[in-house]
Amino acid sequence: MKKHLSILLMLTLAPLASYGGPAEKKGMEIAKKADAADNGWKDLSSSMVMTLKDQHNRVVTRAIRNKTMEVPGDGDKSLIVYDAPPDLKGTAFLSFTHVNKPDDQWLYLKSLKRVKRISSNNKSGPFMGSEFSYEDISSPELDKYEYKYIKDEKVNGVDSYKVEQIPTYKYSGYEKIITWYNKSTYRPEKQVFYDRKGSKLKTLKFIQYKKYLGKFYRPDKMYMVNHLSGKTTTLIYKNYKFRNNYTDSDFDVNALKRAR
Amino acid sequence: MKYKFTYKHFLISIVTSLMCISQSVVAKPEISGEIGVEGRFFKDSPLDSRQQGNNLSLYFKPEFFWKSKEKPWTVTFSPFIRVDESDSKRTHGDIRELVFHHAGKKWEYKVGITKVYWGVTESQHLVDIINQTDAIESIDGEEKLGQPMINLIFKQKWGTTELFLLPYFRKRTFTGVQGRLRPSPPIDASQTRYESSAEENNLDFAIRWSRTVGIWDIGLSHFSGTSRIPRFTFGADINGQAVLLPYYDQIDQTGLDLQATAGSWLWKLEVISRNSQFESYNALTAGFEYTKTGIFKSKKDLGYLVEFLYDDRNDPRVTPFERDVFLGLRLAFNDVQSTEVLTGVIIDDDSDERSYFLELSRRLGKSFKLSVEARIISNPEATSLLYPLRRDNYIQLQLIRYF
Numbered sequence A: 001m002k003k004h005l006s007i008l009l010m011l012t013l014a015p016l017a018s019y020g021g022p023a024e025k026k027g028m029e030i031a032k033k034a035d036a037a038d039n040g041w042k043d044l045s046s047s048m049v050m051t052l053k054d055q056h057n058r059v060v061t062r063a064i065r066n067k068t069m070e071v072p073g074d075g076d077k078s079l080i081v082y083d084a085p086p087d088l089k090g091t092a093f094l095s096f097t098h099v100n101k102p103d104d105q106w107l108y109l110k111s112l113k114r115v116k117r118i119s120s121n122n123k124s125g126p127f128m129g130s131e132f133s134y135e136d137i138s139s140p141e142l143d144k145y146e147y148k149y150i151k152d153e154k155v156n157g158v159d160s161y162k163v164e165q166i167p168t169y170k171y172s173g174y175e176k177i178i179t180w181y182n183k184s185t186y187r188p189e190k191q192v193f194y195d196r197k198g199s200k201l202k203t204l205k206f207i208q209y210k211k212y213l214g215k216f217y218r219p220d221k222m223y224m225v226n227h228l229s230g231k232t233t234t235l236i237y238k239n240y241k242f243r244n245n246y247t248d249s250d251f252d253v254n255a256l257k258r259a260r
Numbered sequence B: 001m002k003y004k005f006t007y008k009h010f011l012i013s014i015v016t017s018l019m020c021i022s023q024s025v026v027a028k029p030e031i032s033g034e035i036g037v038e039g040r041f042f043k044d045s046p047l048d049s050r051q052q053g054n055n056l057s058l059y060f061k062p063e064f065f066w067k068s069k070e071k072p073w074t075v076t077f078s079p080f081i082r083v084d085e086s087d088s089k090r091t092h093g094d095i096r097e098l099v100f101h102h103a104g105k106k107w108e109y110k111v112g113i114t115k116v117y118w119g120v121t122e123s124q125h126l127v128d129i130i131n132q133t134d135a136i137e138s139i140d141g142e143e144k145l146g147q148p149m150i151n152l153i154f155k156q157k158w159g160t161t162e163l164f165l166l167p168y169f170r171k172r173t174f175t176g177v178q179g180r181l182r183p184s185p186p187i188d189a190s191q192t193r194y195e196s197s198a199e200e201n202n203l204d205f206a207i208r209w210s211r212t213v214g215i216w217d218i219g220l221s222h223f224s225g226t227s228r229i230p231r232f233t234f235g236a237d238i239n240g241q242a243v244l245l246p247y248y249d250q251i252d253q254t255g256l257d258l259q260a261t262a263g264s265w266l267w268k269l270e271v272i273s274r275n276s277q278f279e280s281y282n283a284l285t286a287g288f289e290y291t292k293t294g295i296f297k298s299k300k301d302l303g304y305l306v307e308f309l310y311d312d313r314n315d316p317r318v319t320p321f322e323r324d325v326f327l328g329l330r331l332a333f334n335d336v337q338s339t340e341v342l343t344g345v346i347i348d349d350d351s352d353e354r355s356y357f358l359e360l361s362r363r364l365g366k367s368f369k370l371s372v373e374a375r376i377i378s379n380p381e382a383t384s385l386l387y388p389l390r391r392d393n394y395i396q397l398q399l400i401r402y403f
Helices: A002-019 A022-037 A253-258 B007-025
Strands: A043-053 A059-069 A077-084 A092-096 A104-109 A114-118 A145-155 A158-167 A174-182 A188-195 A200-212 A216-226 A232-242 B030-042 B055-067 B073-084 B092-103 B107-114 B147-156 B159-166 B204-213 B216-226 B231-236 B242-248 B250-262 B265-275 B280-292 B301-311 B323-332 B340-348 B354-364 B368-378 B394-402
Touching: A022 A145, A022 A158, A092 A253, A104 A253, A114 A253, A114 B250, A145 A174, A158 A188, A200 A232, A253 B092, B007 B092, B007 B107, B280 B323
Parallel strands: none
Antiparallel strands: A043 A059, A043 A232, A059 A077, A077 A092, A092 A104, A104 A114, A145 A158, A158 A174, A174 A188, A188 A200, A200 A216, A216 A232, B030 B055, B030 B394, B055 B073, B073 B092, B092 B107, B107 B147, B147 B159, B159 B204, B204 B216, B216 B250, B231 B242, B250 B265, B265 B280, B280 B301, B301 B323, B323 B340, B340 B354, B354 B368, B368 B394
């Protein structure tokens, strides 16, 4: 009987716990608006140069090209081709982000001509040795987090909503992420990442947003600092090109094999 | 007069047509490639006094790539050359790729010389059959010779179907008399014989269907033609010395490769069924790879690999993997230098035979890579294929410059 009672209690209280109070509601509303504001761009190609700097100011660079396609009702599909360092030139990475199941990922090893389906539990692992992890570069789907509005705050002189995000997907390296959403565009201006122990791990700044197709904002630059190691990574994006009429066949294993 | 279409004819026709295409499409190729120096150090003196000791070797593999600006065409040309200090046979060249690739939305085709890889397992590659092994390059069988082909790829909702026409057979390369890591007596490839009267001009066929369904990656394939794996008979070379003579059967091989990707687990299976007039057999590799990410609160990933290797001929004279277990560890540092270590052992179930290996690689600076490889065979049985390698335990250092 006691057991039944507790189940009954859980069932009645569960909705309260997840939707919570007004802060949770407002957090979710902001996230929904942010998600809606960046809906309908269809597909995008870009190239990116990554500059990795360690605590002794030693610098290495990476270069990749990226194609992404929106999938209605699910996460994005993306195909990344590595241009530098030269030993990784021609290596390609295909990923399907999903909202409520693990992502699908394939890696193409050019010298072996081998496609490997890989585990997507590498979310917290560094992308190409940088301070960005795989979860930082994958598409920010609405249902992958729980939200809580904290307050209005100015960040870099921009009026923003400060919102706490708690990852609900498996294998995340974060306890929480604090995001500052620009009040007028709903784009993130800044994010602070807290690791599983609750320590402030990294800060990400989005620099120089530009407007494309009259409504979609993309940053020219992203700057990540790791507070524990002192290492930084700067991403510089170039050649943003929307609406390339990509289809599913641009994001399958055949496309991965010929990507370069 | 009977016209014989040879490898040379094939090459000439590809080169001329590719040159016409590349001339008309774009003028300037994208050039990349690698150049490497390798040192092999053996623990013991060789089994055969004709074999050399420690060895230095160089290779060069440039790649020229042309891409059409308007059409979905590419052309790739990648020659390969190695110069070896002690083995005149290992001083060799190959065209790894010389291929025209057209990729439409519904279908693709490739004409020329290229490489194709099938399969999912790590310890051996049963299903992978299109390309011949460049066995003189490395003992692990991972290096392949360029295969001339016409390859059609049909992309459908229900999967990808590929057809292969393989008009020319590439003979396996073998270590020469002076080289290490070879059987005893050595193999004399100049006396190669074939079941097919067309010899290396036998037209081979293959078909493969593959598809991803949820967590499953499935591949079904069939190959009909000249076996990539020779059988051997005893003979003598021109000097009257004992040698092994390669003989290539006509075979039919059906293969299945399957992987389930579930969380941190990759479940893998490769099965083949092979028939020739000499024998019919089945073989399989089955196992898993489990990866633990962020071990010891670091960025490192540790993968555990376990595979079971089985061949129903159950004969150590034809395969070293008749009933074996492979255990491996893969450590990825996920650092700026992409440091990786892969180590493992193949354990023979019927004997004390153990085959250990270690592979380590790390980027140096911007464009160099250092790799270390070590192989140790312990307690091989006298009947085993690995028995002639019992004094060839080695460590290899390789420095590669990429450009």
